[in-house]
Amino acid sequence: MLVINPKRVNEEVEDKPYWYNYYAGYSHSFAKNIIDSSDLTESSIILDPWNGAGTTTLMSSVSGFRSVGIDLNPVMKVIAKAKQATTREAAHINSKLQTLSNVRLRKTKENDPLCFWFNTSGVLAIRKIEYWILGRARHNSMLDKVESLSIEQCLLYTALFNCVREYLKSFIPSNPTWIKKPKSDDDKIDLDWKSLKTRYTFLVAEMLKAFSTQTHIWPSDRASLLTASSVSMPLPDECIDLVLSSPPYCTRIDYGIATLPELAIMSDLSTSTIEDVRRSLMGTTTVSKGPISWDSSNFGNMCTQFLNDVREHSSKSSATYYYKNILKYFIDLNSSLAEIYRVMKPESSFVCVVQDSFYKDVHCDLPTILTEIALMSGMKFDQRHDFESKQNMANLNSKSRNYRKKSIAHESVLIFHK
Numbered sequence: 001m002l003v004i005n006p007k008r009v010n011e012e013v014e015d016k017p018y019w020y021n022y023y024a025g026y027s028h029s030f031a032k033n034i035i036d037s038s039d040l041t042e043s044s045i046i047l048d049p050w051n052g053a054g055t056t057t058l059m060s061s062v063s064g065f066r067s068v069g070i071d072l073n074p075v076m077k078v079i080a081k082a083k084q085a086t087t088r089e090a091a092h093i094n095s096k097l098q099t100l101s102n103v104r105l106r107k108t109k110e111n112d113p114l115c116f117w118f119n120t121s122g123v124l125a126i127r128k129i130e131y132w133i134l135g136r137a138r139h140n141s142m143l144d145k146v147e148s149l150s151i152e153q154c155l156l157y158t159a160l161f162n163c164v165r166e167y168l169k170s171f172i173p174s175n176p177t178w179i180k181k182p183k184s185d186d187d188k189i190d191l192d193w194k195s196l197k198t199r200y201t202f203l204v205a206e207m208l209k210a211f212s213t214q215t216h217i218w219p220s221d222r223a224s225l226l227t228a229s230s231v232s233m234p235l236p237d238e239c240i241d242l243v244l245s246s247p248p249y250c251t252r253i254d255y256g257i258a259t260l261p262e263l264a265i266m267s268d269l270s271t272s273t274i275e276d277v278r279r280s281l282m283g284t285t286t287v288s289k290g291p292i293s294w295d296s297s298n299f300g301n302m303c304t305q306f307l308n309d310v311r312e313h314s315s316k317s318s319a320t321y322y323y324k325n326i327l328k329y330f331i332d333l334n335s336s337l338a339e340i341y342r343v344m345k346p347e348s349s350f351v352c353v354v355q356d357s358f359y360k361d362v363h364c365d366l367p368t369i370l371t372e373i374a375l376m377s378g379m380k381f382d383q384r385h386d387f388e389s390k391q392n393m394a395n396l397n398s399k400s401r402n403y404r405k406k407s408i409a410h411e412s413v414l415i416f417h418k
């Protein structure tokens, strides 16, 4: 298998990486090299159980393979599905854009979560674009809506995500996984329909430029994208030929907050839906009430030691909130690895990109922890490649520097087989 540094630098294999700047992804070149150098046949299926912005599923389609991309955050499905667009969708979108001036929508709902950041005319302008994307369809829930979307609609939504993010720039601090809220109504973004429409049309046109260099076309069902959890995947046993993925980081990155603007756009206008998504994701900063039961014998020495070090740390809330939060992460990681093993065909490979991190001054050697858990789930170890990573998720939290100097993160590519 050809393993290059997973870091995202020059993405020369595709233009679509730039369609959505996902801080948590590995490079498209890395994924393509792994896929093309794996021993796959025409009927092989590739799985990414933490598919994010869909790097694995896009590069599987480009290389001519069927794939399954699973992510629990419905927003990620929209972005990953947009990346499945081919010249077929581009032609439709070009003609649909001509109708953008004729949208009739006069008011928005009072409890619209976009009101956090935008004034009334801004919310109306954004909802007008959404109304135009959806046509006459109405949906009962966010999941319903996401399920109903065509590839073309997903591309148009992704352009809207990027457009809204541009307007939100002043609320997004250097940590891309956080977003501020205005202090008062006067600080809300004042946006009118004409400006939004102009900017949005420009961004869609920019996305369509990807098709002037990439003319490939594939069946629209080549990638199957599912909103589901890695801890219980809706897949039969032994159906997957290659698993290529990167699990959520163990750095208390809140993947829900990181996509708050996108969730607000997609939401069924209830903040509880957004909160539910946030709470369900691995690595969430929220913790559930009550004790968590777990069986330490499945976790391996390194993980058990790390959990003990966290619990015994002298800093505030280490033994309570932080311990519980990190324990939940490892329980989910454990169940996910068992699930990955279950769906892998005998002899198939699991390629996994992981970063180490710190809890205060305690090192979390996630590559070794994950290796120990994978071996206990039945997998066999093949290779480990370590790279230094500039994009260090452990340094995102500025308070971490009270405990240690800025650290160099290591990104490891781990390869196992069944």
Ligand SMILES: C[S@@+](CC[C@H](N)C(=O)[O-])C[C@H]1O[C@@H](n2cnc3c(N)ncnc32)[C@H](O)[C@@H]1O
Pocket: 022, 024, 025, 026, 049, 050, 051, 052, 053, 054, 055, 056, 070, 071, 072, 073, 076, 228, 229, 230, 231, 245, 246, 247, 248, 249, 255, 280, 281, 282, 283, 332
């Ligand atoms: C490190 S990112 C994956 C990045 C991806 N490989 C890419 O290149 O875009 C981890 C992803 O796991 C997702 N996630 C978190 N908990 C999950 C769960 N229980 N099941 C499935 N996906 C989950 C997050 O929404 C996030 O998109």
